[in-house]
Amino acid sequence: MRLSDHKTIGLAYGVTAAGFLVVGFLLMLLFRWQLAWPGQPMPIATAIFGETNAPGGILLPEFYYQLVAMHGTVMIFLAVVPFATAGLGTYLVPLQIGASGLAFPRLSLLAFVVYAAAGLLMVASFAMPGGAANSGWTSYPPLAILASSGQTAWLAGVFLLGVSSMLSAMTLIATVVAHRAPGLWLRRLPFFVWAQVVTALLLLLAFPALQAAAVFQLMDRVAGTSVFLPSGLAVSNVPLTVSGGGNPLLWQHLFWFLAHPEVYVLVLPAMGIVAEVLTAHARRNLWRYGLMVNAIAALGGWSMVVWAHHMLLTGMGTTMSTFFQITTVVVSVPSVILLTCLVVTLWGGTIRFTTAMCFALAFLPMFGLGGVTGLPLGLAPSNVILHDTYYVLGHFHYLVAPGTLFALFAAVYHWFPKVTGRRLDERLGLVHFAGSFVTMNAIFLPMFLMGLVGVNRRLYDAGLQYELAEPTLRWNASMTWSAVTLGVFQLVFLWNVVRSARRGEAADNPWQATTLEWAAPSPPPPGNFVTPPVVSGGPYRYDEERA
Amino acid sequence: MSAIAVADRRAQAASTGMWLFLASIVMFYGSLFSGFVLLRAGSETWEMPWKTGLSAEWPMAVDHWFRTMWIGFAVMQSRRLSGAGVPVAGLPRYSWLVVLAGVFFFARCVYVAGWLAAQGLVPSASVPLACWYVLNGAVAVLVLGGSIAAVWVALERVPPTQRARRGAMLQRYWMLMLALWLITVTGLYLV
Ligand code: HEM
Ligand SMILES: [Cu+2]
Numbered sequence: 001m002r003l004s005d006h007k008t009i010g011l012a013y014g015v016t017a018a019g020f021l022v023v024g025f026l027l028m029l030l031f032r033w034q035l036a037w038p039g040q041p042m043p044i045a046t047a048i049f050g051e052t053n054a055p056g057g058i059l060l061p062e063f064y065y066q067l068v069a070m071h072g073t074v075m076i077f078l079a080v081v082p083f084a085t086a087g088l089g090t091y092l093v094p095l096q097i098g099a100s101g102l103a104f105p106r107l108s109l110l111a112f113v114v115y116a117a118a119g120l121l122m123v124a125s126f127a128m129p130g131g132a133a134n135s136g137w138t139s140y141p142p143l144a145i146l147a148s149s150g151q152t153a154w155l156a157g158v159f160l161l162g163v164s165s166m167l168s169a170m171t172l173i174a175t176v177v178a179h180r181a182p183g184l185w186l187r188r189l190p191f192f193v194w195a196q197v198v199t200a201l202l203l204l205l206a207f208p209a210l211q212a213a214a215v216f217q218l219m220d221r222v223a224g225t226s227v228f229l230p231s232g233l234a235v236s237n238v239p240l241t242v243s244g245g246g247n248p249l250l251w252q253h254l255f256w257f258l259a260h261p262e263v264y265v266l267v268l269p270a271m272g273i274v275a276e277v278l279t280a281h282a283r284r285n286l287w288r289y290g291l292m293v294n295a296i297a298a299l300g301g302w303s304m305v306v307w308a309h310h311m312l313l314t315g316m317g318t319t320m321s322t323f324f325q326i327t328t329v330v331v332s333v334p335s336v337i338l339l340t341c342l343v344v345t346l347w348g349g350t351i352r353f354t355t356a357m358c359f360a361l362a363f364l365p366m367f368g369l370g371g372v373t374g375l376p377l378g379l380a381p382s383n384v385i386l387h388d389t390y391y392v393l394g395h396f397h398y399l400v401a402p403g404t405l406f407a408l409f410a411a412v413y414h415w416f417p418k419v420t421g422r423r424l425d426e427r428l429g430l431v432h433f434a435g436s437f438v439t440m441n442a443i444f445l446p447m448f449l450m451g452l453v454g455v456n457r458r459l460y461d462a463g464l465q466y467e468l469a470e471p472t473l474r475w476n477a478s479m480t481w482s483a484v485t486l487g488v489f490q491l492v493f494l495w496n497v498v499r500s501a502r503r504g505e506a507a508d509n510p511w512q513a514t515t516l517e518w519a520a521p522s523p524p525p526p527g528n529f530v531t532p533p534v535v536s537g538g539p540y541r542y543d544e545e546r547a
Numbered sequence: 548m549s550a551i552a553v554a555d556r557r558a559q560a561a562s563t564g565m566w567l568f569l570a571s572i573v574m575f576y577g578s579l580f581s582g583f584v585l586l587r588a589g590s591e592t593w594e595m596p597w598k599t600g601l602s603a604e605w606p607m608a609v610d611h612w613f614r615t616m617w618i619g620f621a622v623m624q625s626r627r628l629s630g631a632g633v634p635v636a637g638l639p640r641y642s643w644l645v646v647l648a649g650v651f652f653f654a655r656c657v658y659v660a661g662w663l664a665a666q667g668l669v670p671s672a673s674v675p676l677a678c679w680y681v682l683n684g685a686v687a688v689l690v691l692g693g694s695i696a697a698v699w700v701a702l703e704r705v706p707p708t709q710r711a712r713r714g715a716m717l718q719r720y721w722m723l724m725l726a727l728w729l730i731t732v733t734g735l736y737l738v
Pocket of ligand 2: 259260263306307309310
């Protein structure tokens with residue numbers, strides 16, 4: 001294994017991101033315990049987290065907020081995004097375009113090292129005085145500026161992640177531009193490659209805004225400036241000794257300028273994966289390939305002008321508010337086009353219900369639900385009611401957990417034979433799928449209702465002190481048990497991966513897929529292709545089977 | 548694949564990568580700058596020290612002229628690096644001139660910042676000053692980065708045509724630096 005081989009780097013990304021996924025999941029289990037049984041001692045908590053975080057086994061609010069903030073941070077920045085973009089992209093894109101490697105292998109390796117270092121820094125900050133960042137994954141000032149030193153580690157980590165994603169995005173796009181096999185014109189690229197290119201562009205153009213914001217916030221925390229601190233700020237009735245005169249909303253603008261596109265960074269690769277899996281497992285060419293490519297480019301581009309729909313309640317004025325409500329409604333058009341094309345692709349297909357296919361099929365309604373529930377959030381009148389409630393949590397988790405995560409599982413089942421030369425066990429796979437599907441919905445569906453009732457998110461006690469939350473409290477226990485069960489089903493998956501990697505049924509191209517990566521041996525040797533491929537047609541040749 | 552085709556692909560990839568890199572710098576600096584614009588637009592008073600009498604003690608115009616000149620010089624020398632009308636064997640010399648110009652610029656930034664800080668005009672004194680330090684600091688660091696890249700171009704042992712290509716890319720970077728610097732000056736001092 002050469003260190004700068006794209007397959008090595010892609011795998012390293014995949015394994016590291018999967019490790020962070022486990023971390024993010026465990027953090028969630030901890031705070032889900034607290035939500036289900038607020039204030040009740042958790043056995044062994046004191047032993048693990050010490051008296052300062054969990055005296056007598058009871059999680060302190062300060063610690064709860066660290067867990068929540070770091071769950072969001074780890075899941076998005078360290079787990080799902082790196083897996084979906086740099087992980088899958090670095091491994092698969094050179095294969096799918098018939099290249100022998102990356103344009104800048106050393107930069108790609110550097111990107112991985114920076115990512116891993118940033119991740120370790122952020123997670124290790126749990127050991128800093130005052131613990132890890134505790135101001136939400138959104139890190140809104142003034143709170144974040146007054147927070148303990150873990151927030152500084154968070155900011156440094158985010159800055160480094162920006163550097164890392166810039167490097168890997170550059171590498172990916174340059175590879176696609178310059179290293180395609182002869183005959184592989186742009187309109188013959190697999191849809192997954194398009195999805196990766198658009199995603200890379202988004203990361204490259206949007207992440208710098210968060211880096212700039214991080215620089216400003218670091219100045220506020222370390223150099224005592226007031227870029228995000230307004231005049232006259234007092235904490236517990238004690239005036240702060242800063243000059244003031246800054247603007248907390250500036251952070252929100254810069255943060256969401258990245259963080260909204262970041263959502264599409266999760267979703268677009270997922271769409272790419274689902275397109276590849278649906279076509280191969282339903283033996284159907286992609287319906288309206290050209291339209292889909294245009295739609296995904298439009299979706300990516302347009303996602304950069306909707307950011308302030310996260311700020312409808314900040315009093316930014318009706319002109320701004322109207323503008324962002326309109327752009328938000330418009331952005332749903334290309335999403336609907338994509339989803340429709342994917343569904344119509346199935347029409348008349350010969351569907352094989354493999355595990356990969358099940359996950360990809362489940363992605364469609366789960367993503368649909370997440371998308372549809374977003375519309376009321378994008379309109380100010382309904383946003384007033386829903387903002388910052390559990391409804392929001394339900395909405396975006398449907399996009400990222402049963403949505404994107406299911407697509408990532410589909411990717412693992414689909415491309416595992418490519419990476420290892422062996423198949424994952426289908427029976428264990430279907431158990432994994434069924435269990436995950438049921439438990440995911442059991443966790444997240446109730447969140448919509450809780451939100452409609454009016455329960456706020458980020459409540460340490462799940463709303464115990466509010467009368468309105470009373471009827472929803474008892475749902476929390478079943479949600480937590482569902483989360484635990486979800487974890488158990490992931491153990492099945494883990495076992496399947498470990499066992500099949502060594503003893504699974506040998507397979508070279510078990511799905512008879514027609515995209516270029518399957519033309520290389522499985523697993524691909526250094527340099528990928530035995531004879532450099534020459535392309536003479538489109539990526540999907542399934543309809544031709546029927547003719 | 549023939550050796551020429553491989554070299555072509557490399558060049559195409561490198562050039563694409565450079566454009567993307569520049570785009571991300573534009574976004575980074577643009578975000579800092581629009582932060583500044585938003586802060587400035589949102590506050591009634593904007594007390595930059597040189598508007599309140601300091602400029603007599605501090606030859607602001609000379610200072611700008613100095614720093615603009617150094618960047619302009621770096622752009623000119625990196626232009627030669629791309630091989631336009633210059634014997635390729637002499638190219639490394641121009642790289643060193645680029646390095647020198649960048650280092651002078653950086654040193655001048657540090658000097659001015661130190662001078663201001665010594666008067667008690669530190670970043671935490673006011674939001675305008677915070678903006679001054681952040682915007683100047685960002686340009687200074689990016690310029691220093693350009694100097695380091697120029698050192699690399701000077702020392703790397705590659706065929707002359709390849710070095711010329713690197714020089715052309717370096718030149719694009721320095722053009723951007725000049726643009727950023729002029730925007731900074733306009734924003735911070737003139738508007
Ligand atoms: C798979 C099982 C998951 C469960 C059961 C879960 C559960 C939760 C819950 C209950 C909260 C709210 C805590 C509170 O507001 O007090 C939360 C917050 C959050 N989750 Fe998840 N989550 C899961 C996966 C994910 C994934 C895959 C992502 C992202 C890719 C994610 C991203 C977030 C974010 C960004 C927040 C907001 C954190 C904040 O308020 O700052 N979660 N999660
Ligand atoms: Cu958004």
